[in-house]
Amino acid sequence: MSDAKTMKNAMEIALLGAAIPPAFMALRFVQGQKQAEAVWQASQYPKLGDIGSVKNLSILPLIDWRTASDELEGEPGVSYLIRADDTTILFDMGLNRDFKHPSPLLRNMEKLGISFDEIDMIFISHNHLDHVGGMQHVKDGIFGPSAGYVNLHQAPAYAPVPIVNPSATTIVVEEPTVLAPGIASMAPIPRQLFFLGWTPEQSLAINVAGKGIVLIIGCGHPTIQRIITRKEMLFDEPLYGVIGGLHFPVTASRSVRHGIPAQQYFGTGRWPWDHITRADVHEAISFLYRRDPKVVSLSPHDSCDWSLTAFQDAFGSRYVDLMVGKEIEI
Ligand SMILES: [Zn+2]
Numbered sequence: 001m002s003d004a005k006t007m008k009n010a011m012e013i014a015l016l017g018a019a020i021p022p023a024f025m026a027l028r029f030v031q032g033q034k035q036a037e038a039v040w041q042a043s044q045y046p047k048l049g050d051i052g053s054v055k056n057l058s059i060l061p062l063i064d065w066r067t068a069s070d071e072l073e074g075e076p077g078v079s080y081l082i083r084a085d086d087t088t089i090l091f092d093m094g095l096n097r098d099f100k101h102p103s104p105l106l107r108n109m110e111k112l113g114i115s116f117d118e119i120d121m122i123f124i125s126h127n128h129l130d131h132v133g134g135m136q137h138v139k140d141g142i143f144g145p146s147a148g149y150v151n152l153h154q155a156p157a158y159a160p161v162p163i164v165n166p167s168a169t170t171i172v173v174e175e176p177t178v179l180a181p182g183i184a185s186m187a188p189i190p191r192q193l194f195f196l197g198w199t200p201e202q203s204l205a206i207n208v209a210g211k212g213i214v215l216i217i218g219c220g221h222p223t224i225q226r227i228i229t230r231k232e233m234l235f236d237e238p239l240y241g242v243i244g245g246l247h248f249p250v251t252a253s254r255s256v257r258h259g260i261p262a263q264q265y266f267g268t269g270r271w272p273w274d275h276i277t278r279a280d281v282h283e284a285i286s287f288l289y290r291r292d293p294k295v296v297s298l299s300p301h302d303s304c305d306w307s308l309t310a311f312q313d314a315f316g317s318r319y320v321d322l323m324v325g326k327e328i329e330i
């Protein structure tokens with residue numbers, strides 16, 4: 001074989017090698033999308049019936065992008081303390097980007113006077129680094145509030161996939177499940193994301209007496225339309241509130257890695273070049289608006305300022321800013 005031909009073959013092999021990961025990802029993406037659609041179509045659940053109700057509900061963001069004071073730390077991640085009558089829930093574990101101990105979550109908890117002794121259960125919306133407490137935890141199949149050991153007192157931890165923590169008791173949620181009187185998981189809804197892969201995400205539904213269902217959402221990957229459709233399948237009560245992440249990084253991304261606006265590319269459930277648009281946000285707002293919710297609070301951890309303003313403009317006095325340290329009382 002001539003040198004020139006050997007060189008050409010080597011180049012072709014190199015080019016092929018570079019193309020294989022994207023080709024593999026594209027195939028995985030198309031197959032995963034089909035699979036997610038099939039799971040969604042097959043997930044026909046009966047009404048949950050009388051799940052009970054709570055009289056008092058409050059949501060205190062412990063980690064999110066915006067903070068109510070300079071003393072508290074913000075990150076593009078989620079951790080909320082939910083107090084529903086006698087049940088206190090830790091919803092997600094934050095990002096802990098630098099994987100420190102104590103983490104920003106622990107430091108904020110200390111400043112807000114919250115202890116792990118008060119937490120009755122843990123709810124993990126989905127297995128992404130900004131919700132399970134860091135990239136290292138994702139790699140290890142763990143969720144955790146910090147890089148070092150924290151005693152979670154063997155609290156039950158409801159998760160959509162089998163991730164663990166040495167001091168908690170994981171229960172993998174596969175179908176709609178009542179977790180305590182008036183409190184339910186609506187079961188995971190899967191979405192295939194181009195880079196991040198198969199992503200089942202569950203949302204929490206809390207029935208507030210005389211008001212209706214309050215939804216607490218992690219990243220909103222399944223889309224708000226599907227999350228609300230699932231709520232309408234499970235409950236007769238009206239939708240009272242929607243609080244949490246809906247993934248609308250239209251004009252900017254909170255998380256930028258190697259100069260890439262990560263959220264605009266990574267969490268959308270679409271091809272990487274097919275970004276979330278203003279029209280998508282308006283469509284979601286009008287879908288939500290027709291349900292007439294009385295409290296709407298969009299997490300800034302995965303939505304840009306433009307989207308936050310769009311929600312605020314649409315819902316007016318029913319819109320509540322979501323900030324670390326500012327309790328939302330229902
Ligand atoms: Zn996510």
Ligand SMILES: [Zn+2]
Pocket residue numbers: 077078128130131218219245301302
């Ligand atoms: Zn998120």
